[in-house]
Amino acid sequence: MPMTVAGRFRCAGSLSASSVGQDTDKMTMTHKQQILAAARGGKLDKLPFGARIDVWYNYHSAHGTLPDKYQGWSQTDILRDQGAGAQARFFAVTREEYRDMEVVETNDPPYITTEYHTPFGNVAKKELFDSSEGPWIRYEMEKLFKSEKDYPVLKYVMEHTEPADNFEAFNKLREEVGEDGMVMTAAGGLWSPVQRVMREIIGYEQFFYELADRPARVEELIEAVKDLERRKLQVGIECDLEIFNICANWSDDIQTPVFRRYFVPWFQEVSEFLHSYGRLVMAHTDGEMRRLNPLFRETGIDIAEAITPAPQTLVSMREFREQLGDEVTIWGGIPSILFEPMYNDDDFDNYIKNMFREMAPGYRFIVGMGDNLPFDGDINRVGRVVELIDKYGRLPIEV
Amino acid sequence: MADFSLIAQALDQGDRDKTVALTEAALGSGANPQEIIAQGLQAGMAAVGEKFSSGEYFLPDMLMAARAMKAALEVLAPALEQTGIPTIGKVVIGTVEGDMHDIGKNVVATFLSGNGFEVFDLGLNVPAQKFIDEVKEKKADILGMSALLTTTMPVMGRVIKGLEEAGLRSSVKVVVGGAPVTQDYANYIGADGYAHDGGRAVPVCRELIGK
Numbered sequence: 001m002p003m004t005v006a007g008r009f010r011c012a013g014s015l016s017a018s019s020v021g022q023d024t025d026k027m028t029m030t031h032k033q034q035i036l037a038a039a040r041g042g043k044l045d046k047l048p049f050g051a052r053i054d055v056w057y058n059y060h061s062a063h064g065t066l067p068d069k070y071q072g073w074s075q076t077d078i079l080r081d082q083g084a085g086a087q088a089r090f091f092a093v094t095r096e097e098y099r100d101m102e103v104v105e106t107n108d109p110p111y112i113t114t115e116y117h118t119p120f121g122n123v124a125k126k127e128l129f130d131s132s133e134g135p136w137i138r139y140e141m142e143k144l145f146k147s148e149k150d151y152p153v154l155k156y157v158m159e160h161t162e163p164a165d166n167f168e169a170f171n172k173l174r175e176e177v178g179e180d181g182m183v184m185t186a187a188g189g190l191w192s193p194v195q196r197v198m199r200e201i202i203g204y205e206q207f208f209y210e211l212a213d214r215p216a217r218v219e220e221l222i223e224a225v226k227d228l229e230r231r232k233l234q235v236g237i238e239c240d241l242e243i244f245n246i247c248a249n250w251s252d253d254i255q256t257p258v259f260r261r262y263f264v265p266w267f268q269e270v271s272e273f274l275h276s277y278g279r280l281v282m283a284h285t286d287g288e289m290r291r292l293n294p295l296f297r298e299t300g301i302d303i304a305e306a307i308t309p310a311p312q313t314l315v316s317m318r319e320f321r322e323q324l325g326d327e328v329t330i331w332g333g334i335p336s337i338l339f340e341p342m343y344n345d346d347d348f349d350n351y352i353k354n355m356f357r358e359m360a361p362g363y364r365f366i367v368g369m370g371d372n373l374p375f376d377g378d379i380n381r382v383g384r385v386v387e388l389i390d391k392y393g394r395l396p397i398e399v
Numbered sequence: 400m401a402d403f404s405l406i407a408q409a410l411d412q413g414d415r416d417k418t419v420a421l422t423e424a425a426l427g428s429g430a431n432p433q434e435i436i437a438q439g440l441q442a443g444m445a446a447v448g449e450k451f452s453s454g455e456y457f458l459p460d461m462l463m464a465a466r467a468m469k470a471a472l473e474v475l476a477p478a479l480e481q482t483g484i485p486t487i488g489k490v491v492i493g494t495v496e497g498d499m500h501d502i503g504k505n506v507v508a509t510f511l512s513g514n515g516f517e518v519f520d521l522g523l524n525v526p527a528q529k530f531i532d533e534v535k536e537k538k539a540d541i542l543g544m545s546a547l548l549t550t551t552m553p554v555m556g557r558v559i560k561g562l563e564e565a566g567l568r569s570s571v572k573v574v575v576g577g578a579p580v581t582q583d584y585a586n587y588i589g590a591d592g593y594a595h596d597g598g599r600a601v602p603v604c605r606e607l608i609g610k
Contacts, residue, residue: 055550128499139499204502208459209466212413251578253502255457287578291454311581314595336549337579342587374549 030179031085036242038366039280039303039329047356047393049367050087050181050331051079051382052306059375067379076177082383086181087368093170093185093239094163094232101160111141118156121149145202145210151217154201158224163188163232167239174241184245184282184305187236192247192270193225194262195254201225204253211258226266233273243280243303246270251287256295264298271300286332286371288313293323307332308370309355318358321365331366333359334385339369339377348381352388361396401425403438406471410443411450413463415470418443422471432478433485437515440468444513445601452598458506461597465509486517487610491533492543493521494577495554500547503577506597507543514601516541527558534562534571540608543600546577555580556588572607576600 029037034048057075060066070078079086102117115124126142144154174183191199197218198207211218236244246267254263271281285296286306293315296304304324309317312335320330333355338348359365367385406425409417418440425435447464450456472484490511494504501523512518519537521529534542542562546552555575562568574592575585585593592607594600 059550141499205462205505208462212463253458255459257457258459291457311583312579335579337581337584340549340584342584372549374552376553377549 031181032177032179035085035182035331035366036280038364039243039331041327041329041364043363044395046395047362047365047367047389047397049084049385049389051082051084051373051385052087052089052369052371053079053373053379053382054089056373056375056377056379070379074176076180078379079382080180082379083386084382086177088173088177088181088183090170090173090183090185092187092189092232093166093236093241094187095166096161097164098157099160099162101157113142116144116153116157118153118160120152120156123150123153123157140200140203143201143203143206145206148214148217151221154221155224158221158228161228163228163235165235165238170239170241182243183241184243184284185241186245187239188229188232190248192263192266193229194222194258194266195247195249196225197222198254199249208255222262229270233270237274237277237279241279243282244270244274245282245284245305246274246301248284249287250283250285250289250292252289252291253287254292256291259292259295264295267299267301271302275300282331284371288315289320290315293320296323296328297325301328303329303331303366305331306368306371308335309333311335312337312370316358317355321359326364329364329366330359332368332370333365334368335370336372336374336377339373339381341376341378345384348384349388352385353392356388356392356397357399359397360399362393363395367393401428401430401435403430403435403442406435406439407443407446410440410464410467410471411446413460413467415463415467418467418471419474422474426475426478432475433482435475436472436484440471441514444468444510448510448514448598448601450598452596456598458502458597461506461510465506465513468509468513484517485515487515488540488604488608489517489519489537490541490543490604491519491521491530491537491539492545493525493530494523494545494547495551495558496524496526497554498546498548498551499523500545500577503547503597504543504545507545507576507594507600510597510601511543511604514605516604527554527561530558531561531565531567534567535565539571541572541574541604543574543576543604545575546580549579552577552579552584553588555590559589572604574600574603574607 034044035050037044038048053075076086104115106113110128110130111126112129113126123144125140125144128139128141170185177183198204202210274281280302282303282305283301284306285304286308307320307330309315317333338351406421409421422435447461451461492508494501508518508520521533544555546555559573572591574594575590576594582593592603594603
């Protein structure tokens with residue numbers, strides 16, 4: 001069932017404080033205000049910067065190898081010290097609860113096995129979850145879907161999963177970050193419905209085999225996941241977050257015809273719903289985007305986040321700007337690999353300066369990582385980006 | 400006489416049933432199974448790889464073609480029992496330790512296999528020593544390593560150093576790939592080749608071993 005959009009523009013309490021645009025005194029704007037203003041098309045006087053360092057931070061925290069100066073510091077405090085805005089990450093403002101089925105979770109580190117016992121039969125998945133090596137690894141070693149007989153069970157699981165609010169945990173992190181950046185999160189999970197079926201429930205390769213062999217069954221499952229996501233959005237909209245991430249990890253491996261048929265209509269529906277509440281819509285687009293960029297403009301999504309250009313992908317920042325158009329805010333631009341020791345300081349500076357030129361005049365652009373500071377990256381290059389913005393990132397950038 | 404181009408065409412379209420039916424028909428008409436592979440299946444896979452690299456095809460197109468090829472090879476297997484499937488080189492391949500991503504690696508393995516390489520797929524999360532041991536044991540011509548994370552990317556460099564220490568470096572060509580990996584990075588760690596995608600992996604590997 002389609003979602004009902006808000007009858008009138010509605011903006012929750014704390015949204016107004018940071019949802020400033022052209023009228024704000026630019027000199028006093030916080031990092032959060034700058035990011036939101038850029039995302040809403042406001043004319044800032046210099047480029048905003050939201051940096052993501054959790055891969056680097058998790059790795060060095062786990063190994064006790066944070067630089068001496070930063071021992072015991074939080075990610076946000078380190079970014080404050082570097083002068084950058086924070087881009088913290090929180091999975092979702094809803095969590096899943098189950099009814100009329102038994103869900104048994106067995107924790108055997110680093111694996112978590114979850115079994116769903118339903119009247120139609122049972123399904124199980126085995127996941128690996130770990131962040132000690134840097135990235136948030138959550139990999140389904142064993143997918144829920146095993147064979148055709150699992151479709152009715154999976155449909156039942158989706159239909160009997162109910163979202164509950166997870167606002168308290170989100171608000172705690174948001175308070176920690178405060179006005180020094182944004183906490184990126186979603187109403188539901190990491191994925192949009194089709195992405196969830198493709199990556200998490202069936203698995204990438206099997207998904208395409210199933211779509212070729214049993215399209216009606218796959219589409220029925222996708223619809224069940226969509227209905228669950230709609231319920232999550234109805235809960236999530238009560239949280240006053242400004243930006244909703246509605247899908248992660250876009251890349252060329254999402255076949256363009258599949259994207260056009262199954263992803264675009266969903267994004268249009270969700271964007272319309274969120275826009276009717278005055279919220280911004282974002283996608284984590286950190287992969288090879290060369291063939292998805294033209295379709296991005298049809299989705300209604302406001303922010304393409306974690307944009308990762310050449311040399312890590314085949315698309316330059318100039319091409320991203322041209323292909324995504326002037327209405328989409330680009331957040332990203334510095335490929336992770338640039339922070340690696342193989343690139344010296346001059347290489348790094350030259351890349352950043354060239355990126356600014358390619359993005360001229362620089363509006364609707366938030367400097368950021370594609371998508372993280374690598375574990376062996378130099379944290380002080382985050383501060384170097386701040387210096388380069390002060391020197392070369394004044395808006396409008398003139399070439 | 401069997402028209403091998405029809406097999407190549409069916410495979411190019413990812414049509415498993417048609418590829419199998421045409422392969423069965425060709426075999427039934429007395430065609431040489433090695434010719435069916437070379438002029439039908441491998442020709443079809445080469446076309447798919449080129450179309451993928453040029454941007455015409457997508458990863459799922461490669462997967463469907465690979466599935467069709469696998470099914471056709473099963474049809475040919477009894478006829479190839481004596482001679483085996485002809486190979487042009489041995490490849491040990493895997494995703495490095497700490498990395499659980501294998502879609503790209505699987506596609507590369509499938510394409511190499513479909514283009515005449517004998518592939519030993521070690522899977523994902525492969526320890527450095529395992530790569531070295533397998534290169535030695537299989538007498539591999541090529542070692543292919545994949546990493547999707549900047550965190551795991553340096554492991555590829557450690558494996559190359561391990562090959563040097565084991566005295567194996569000169570006997571094997573190392574090809575690397577994966578989302579964060581670039582040609583610059585491949586040069587930096589001392590790899591011999593870099594493939595941006597599955598379609599390019601085949602010509603890169605062929606060139607490295609002069610086939």
